[in-house]
Amino acid sequence: MGVGNQTSFGGTNDDTLSFNGEAQRNVMTNELISGWGRTQWVRSQIERASTSEEVRDLVQSGQKRLIPRGLGRSYGDAAQLSGGISLLLDEPSTDPIITDGRTTLSAGYSLDNLLRRIVPKGYFVPVTPGTRYVTLGGALASDIHGKNHHLEGTFSRHIESFAIVTPTGTHLVTENSDPDLFNATAGGMGLTGIVTDMTMKLIPIESAYIKMETSRLRDLDETLATMAGSDHKFRYSVAWIDLMARGSAMGRSVLTRGDHALKADLSPQLAQDPFKYEAKALADAPSFIPNGLLNNLTVRAFNELWFRKAPSYRADEVSTIAAFFHPLDMVGKWNRIYGKKGFLQYQFVLPDGKEEVLREIIERLSGLQVASFLAVLKRFGPENDAFLSFPKPGWTLALDIPITNAEIGNLLDELDRMVLLAGGRIYLAKDSRMSKEVFEEMYPKLDRFKEVKARVDPNNVITSDIATRLSIC
């Protein structure tokens, strides 16, 4: 299956069951679903709504518990509700109307679709994660961050207002009109209600390209020093760390940074069509992959190759938006490569000044030789007021870990403790395993979230598997 199927769920056990546009409209199905990590499979009733009236009818009837689900890219169990309804919003096929650099869109809109429609018009989304296969609703619920967090903050900072259907009413919310509901919803994992539309500030661009600088950094010291020293000069910055490298090479990385290319930066050839936006998925990962394909040897070889192919330093390279922001989207369903048991993504943030803890964690991970592909290291800027939003100023590291045995779970529990003691936290959109106790301590504004939750959804109609697992509400 090619690009057309990219909008199906993150994990369905059977392709024939997955939703396919118009064909199954208004047909309610019961499916086995999971998050992107393919670890926690549950049966859930899949419902779809295309208007806020339909959403209201479902939510306010109070008949059955539900949770909104977008494209199923959260890694664990955030976008699913076992034994209840997982509610999807139809993705409109209309073009966004842009007025004064702002646009109001359905929460079911995917970044993929949006970028295809706005980049040719000279606009870009204010924040994009490492995949464009997320919905705007999911982006707000996870309060996602991108390569520009150090300067421009999370997704919700660029949302002027949103319409939300809660079990007790329908509201148009801005940060001023109802700051509590705004801050509980941004990063609130969909648990305050169903956001149906939102108004977002877009950013103007002069081309569909990124002017990029690449530096190969030999170890962790150099990586940290370079990023701390000069990230502020670049709108976008992320380092890919080789976690398999040990000894003096531990923490070696390839740092790519850049900004939207101006027309003047383009070669004459590209300048002929500066807004030409191409984002293709080349192929899907095959459906059968044996457990253990990604082992120490294969991953080490890949990482070595990838590190060596990077230039030691190169500036003024021009990259496409898709290659710069969404390289993994080139392979459809790449989550299958981890085999039947699936994988998890461990992402934490450590405050500035806790670099020694970061070093210790990287040492532990590289010492264990977890067969992890490149990990991603990034600097975060200021924290926002959203109660369950993840970022805080400092360093965030994200790495994929294939599920092999429960021993790795014990190591991660120990790392959780180190992160917690250092004043850091784990990202809910990635989590599939932390403990309730750790979660509560990492998110001190949980009480404020619960107050809002009790106000807008006193009967806990909106809930999810992660909410149950972590006792969020």
Add this chain to the structure above:
Amino acid sequence: MFDAFRTPDNVLVVGGSSDIGLEIAKALAKRGSSNFLLAGRNIDQMASCANDISSSSKSRCQVAVVHYDASHENSHGHLLAAAKDELKTLDYAIFAVGLLGDQLNDEKDPAKTKEILDINFTTQAMAILEVANYMKEQGFGHIVVISSVAGVRVRRSNFIYGAAKAGLDGFSMALGDALAGSGVGVTVVRPGFVKTKMTAHLSAAPLSTNAEAVAKATLKATDAEKSSVYVPFAIGIVAGIYRHLPRKIARRVPF
């Protein structure tokens, strides 16, 4: 709920004072399962099991105990009601009820025969179905049924117990088939001779094992969502050969 490593949060142990059930529960507590409900006849023994589980636990852990006598009417209904009361979700249920009996005496006593069949098979089957239907509604869950190699080919030396285990085994395997795609899994565990209080009066058979080993193999099997597992592995090979031996030869095999 389960976490990414398939560690459940909430666990029900039916046969709450069984050595195998206890070891599985301890192994789960060590991995981070935090709520347990032990259901069985012997409250005192279960209370001491509860202590064992708590002290194996990695973090905060709660163990509740409920009296469950499979011979009482609607005991399966009460079991489920207790599980719903005590556990937020019913993630993982272990059925470890076992009564070995005394073959040579029991075969002369129809009431005894019925008791062995009821405890090992009939009442457990009812309780398993009750839990399975609930988990199906819930959208996920895992059921572990402690069967036995004794049920693979029923032998003269313990054919009442063996027949009950054979029934339980077939029932549970096919239940697993019935639940395919429902989000609920079933794992049938077939230990060989396990040194436990149930078998303390017997001399150990070849390839005997212990409750810790059964627990370890069980978790490995449920992690991988296997439908069945022999403990130890080699007993599966022996049982596989033995079950196909011509009856005249099998009759002479001395165990």
